Amino acid sequence: MKKLMYITICMFTALIGCDENDIDIPVSVLPSNLIVNAQNMGGGTVNFTATADNANYYHFDFGDGTSALGTSGEASKTYEMIGDNSYTITVTAGSTEGNKISESVDVSVSIAFSDPETVSLLTNDSSKTWFLAASQQGHLGLGPAREGIDGDWWYPKWYVASAFEKCGSEDSDCLCDDEITIAQDANGNLTFELDNKGQTYFNVGHRAVVGGSEESDFCYDFDTSGTKSVVLSPVEGNVPDEETTGIQMTIADGGFMGYYVGSSVYEILAIEDDFLYVRTYDTENADLAWYHKFTAEAAIEGGDENLETIYTNLVWSDEFDVDGAPDPLNWTYDLGAGGWGNGEAQTYTNDSENVKVEDGVLKITAIAGEGEAAVHYFDEMTLIDAGGTEQILEDFESAAPTFTGFGGSETTVVANPDASGENTSANVAQSTKALGAETWAGSFFDLSSPIDLMTYTTISLKTWSPSVGANIILKLENQANSDENVEVSVNTATANAWETLSFDFSAAAAGTYDRVVLFFDFGVSPAGGITSGRIKSENLFEFTYGRVEIRAKLPSGGGTWPALWALGANFDEVGWPASGEIDIMEHVGNNNNVVSSALHYPGNSAGNAVVGTTPVATATSEFHNYTVEWTPDSIKFVVDDEVVHNSFVNNGTTPFNSDFFLIMNVAMGGTLGGSIDPAFTQDTMEVDYVRVYQ
Template sequence: MKKLKYIMVSLFAVMMSCDGDDIDIPESVTPSNLTVSAQNMGEGVFDFTASAANANYYHYDFGDGTTALETSGVTSKTYEEIGENIYTVTITAGSTEGKKISETIDVSVSLAFTDTETVTFLTNDSSKTWFLAASQQGHLGLGPAREGIDGDWWYPKWFSASAFEKCGTEDSDCLCDDELTFSVNENGGLVYTLDNKGQTYFNVGHKAVVGGGEDIDFCYDFDTSGEKIVQLSEVEGNVPDAETTGIQMTFSDGGFMGYYVGSSVYEILSISDDFLYVRTYDTENADLAWYHKFTSDVAVDGGEESLETIYTNLVWSDEFDVDGAPNAANWGYDLGAGGWGNGEAQTYTDAAENVKVEDGVLKITAIAGEGEAAVHYFDEITLSDGSGGTQTLEDFEGAAPVFTGFGGVGTAVIANPDPTGENTSANVAESTKTLGAETWAGSFFDLSAPVDLVAYPSISLKTWSPATGANIILKLENQANADENVEVSVNSTVANAWETLNFDFTGVPVGTYDRVVLFFDFGVSPSGGITSGRIKSENLYEFTYGRVEIRAKLPSAGGTWPALWALGANFDEVGWPTAGEIDIMEHVGNNNNTISSALHYPGNSAGNAIVGSTPVENATSEFHNYTVEWTPDSIKFVVDDQLVHNSFVNNATTPFNADFFLIMNVAMGGTLGGTIDAEFIEDTMEVDYVRVYQ
């Protein structure tokens, strides 16, 4: 221990006796002369170069929350925020001893939104022309604005091509002559060109554009052709991913897509090589959304090209050459009423009068029965404040209000037909929904003063219904603006007796509600006892791919809706439209000798289905061949060997790559069949044969 102590003391003495000039101690040096440069490389990319004396590293803070550490001082940064932005970049030069200096530099980034895939679909190397898809169901639709009550989003599923047609009449068909093209200019910008042939279709309310005094709602000699610049951007607001691409187009200088509603901004709902589906908002009524469906495939509207089939081997058929019931080895029946969601009027049976084979053809016949109109009674419409305070709105004991019916409903004040139970008053209102009335039929009466829903948020109504479960809707509107409205739906709970139903309007928007609208048994049309037939090959013959050919003659009566179609065989497991639906032929008696075909699948169903139509001369008096050619790559619809519409590109993402089964039926009324002829007795679809080739 003594030796160790001696060594330590001696070393300390040596250190204390040393002069600083005798040893080399490193000096801590601060970097100096820091210079920074930034070069804009375009599309949000900047190249930075920094240099400083005595610097061992360079730290970059790019001003957008990201950083980088470099030893050379050279780095590159890509900014991604869309728009005009200025970023303060801080560059720090440091030494290994911890000394450092900093400089800042501002960079201005102008970054326009772009989407290469969308531009490709729109332009196709500038060779693509878009037309309004006149044969498509829902090619021009109207619905509530995208952010409705409780954030609901509504597509225009209620507007079919026949119900909201702008291409079939002389005063509006200029809309379907418009040609729309997109291209990319020399600066890389997207350019839109409209050729409207010198005529513009104006929605009513936009008369100021043409400087006239009339309220225009037809084609007008006003040339709005020309080029506009298109800016792509992300859609703002509450936009569910499943219902939009998330991209919108804004046209310069008031540009628009053929139909003038005052808007230059169009949200892209879906886009493909063949179809473009957009939504825009009416500048005169912010509550309304307009939907346009365009096609770049002129074959959708007809053509003379013959089908060159790849399927020639007959693998299954029914020639209907044995009289009696359809061959039970090939066909089963769907039985029941209502059409499973389409609001149809018929009840399907397996009776021979509705479905039979006779004289070498299958006959599916819709027959009118002896049904009755639907009658409901109502009384004592009463306002309630929720604390026991009430105010009678109408009890029908004084002067009767003036009722206005619509869709096939008549309403009048009568003596109470059942003065028992909850309602023994003398007079009540009677609502009669006639045979074949629209499913949305109802009536209304006006009030002398608006309803105060703040003071009285609840409304009660005594009703008498012939059945339980009838959907009763109480709707309040502004007489001067029907778009200002609120409604509540309640179901009846007793049959053939009076009950009191309560309609809760708590929390609805404040408005001027001075009209009462009532719908009884909403969604149902009195069928008049109509029966019909629907047969199917489910679990008997199911197949994937092939050419299906059906030779048929179609019914012509108003309200008939015959269909030849196929449904995914996994329908009972996954439901519709996930299973997929192939409509080989549909026809409506209210638009004779025009047939349509459609594809329904997720994202493209109901009013958003892929639909095409074509005229077929004598479709109701002569037999014609209706064909679908279904391959792994495409689905083509054919009439009499001519490829006429809907050349659909099939791929692995669609449901059209698994087994389907065939269905044939005649529906009545409903969402497509429309109003049933008041004189309807019966009508028949005749099918000569069904053949499947692979």
């Protein structure tokens, strides 16, 4: 266009002697002297100023995939990546003629992590004191590390492999009077202070810190005075989002939250206005994770508080004075195995060996019979595409894969024990689920390359199972990130013979699936032939409010879990825990002579139940009275009319305002009962009477 303009001008001026050399030709000017300045304003914001000669516009590339364009030479950018990060910013100055020059500068940006909601809950917007949840089961718990067993299996936050009740033992009770104060100053900075009354409960692996000589965990004199700063940051790892807040606290100067395991970093698994659940990792053993529960209220003290009952009219009772089966007008039976989700080992029966009235007492007896591990076989894992083309993934006829078992299961390659029917191959894989194994026990093996589920939408597997209806789960995972997984469940249709099961993965999302996980008889733990009894007053006697008094002597065998409790009568309509559950007394044979009570309801169930514990030195050798007084305003648990070890404020929003019925049982193992003594034969809970007053 400029050349055409020049020719026109020359033609117009020809009569006056136009000479090309006499004309000033417009030229394109190159911007120059580009100077870029960056000013870090804090909080992730950086202000940029660019100047250049002959520039009509400025383009800012902020180094994080974003940019800005303008004519003023000024730009402001707020970065969002948490932590200390560096960015290279490139500024281009350009002219309308299309010429441009560029300059780059490096900036460092530090952004402290903040979560206002968590800070508010931790500090009550100023300062809050937290107490060890001594009234809750598992206030100190031991469980798996983030990556889980062998870097793969991770347990949800409500599961703790071992839960320790430390407030009833002299060598650990110093843990139970700790007070932790977390505060926020005017600038938003967090501080932490632990008042442990001069004594710290030390893990035995860290006793050298205080020159200790005890061979187990112990309370030592250890000064924890002083205020320390706290920093919140995101947690990295493969824990499912629903099982953690994703936020961790780092306490400066070696600060810790009561139990000394050398760690100052605590992941916040759950936090509410009055509840804090954290996990930390032992610095001497990276495979161990320690769990703490805290409340915003000091533990309720027991002692010599006498119950001043408001209920004195006896409305229902069973004195167990007639030998034989329990009175059918008062009691019926729960029958079946597994404990309804608690992973228990017993099968409940109505057999007189398990439940009977004799010599003026009710006897509920857990009896170990002959049992055996559950054994399943599988072979010829085959990939099948939409057109029916097959590709063998694994047939166990050459080098066997390396199996990793978990939860009490193991897998090996063996000779085919039944080379007939659908499978006559020489070698197969044998999955053995040991007696007392977890209900989720299984095993996995890794692949050298991922399975292409976009091509192969079905996986077939030949299986041999001892029963019909066994639940088999085939799960595919990413070795590097077990959050990336997909699983399909199929039930067996044949017993004691080979069958081919098909697992449909057509709905699976794209992913890197290079690990194969197999669960056989998922949801079931081999019971070892243990039988027991569970009786209830459902549909026979149901009531709202009152004082329930049960006099009982408890079993002591390792793995026994006797319970005296009540369940909301509408549980079959609203489900549990919406129905509510009142555990008047529970006892664990692996922690003899410490009894507990619990309330389960929405928001406070399973491992988060409201729990109280009381030492009862002769609980397994003598009869004691276990009582609950349940009113519209409160629920109090009492032992021997003296020791109130837990008190709950009831109101119209809880499920504890409608009919409940009574249950008595002896469970074995499971989530609270724990490991069953291999030498266990039988043990009995004896009940002298049950009385209800209103």
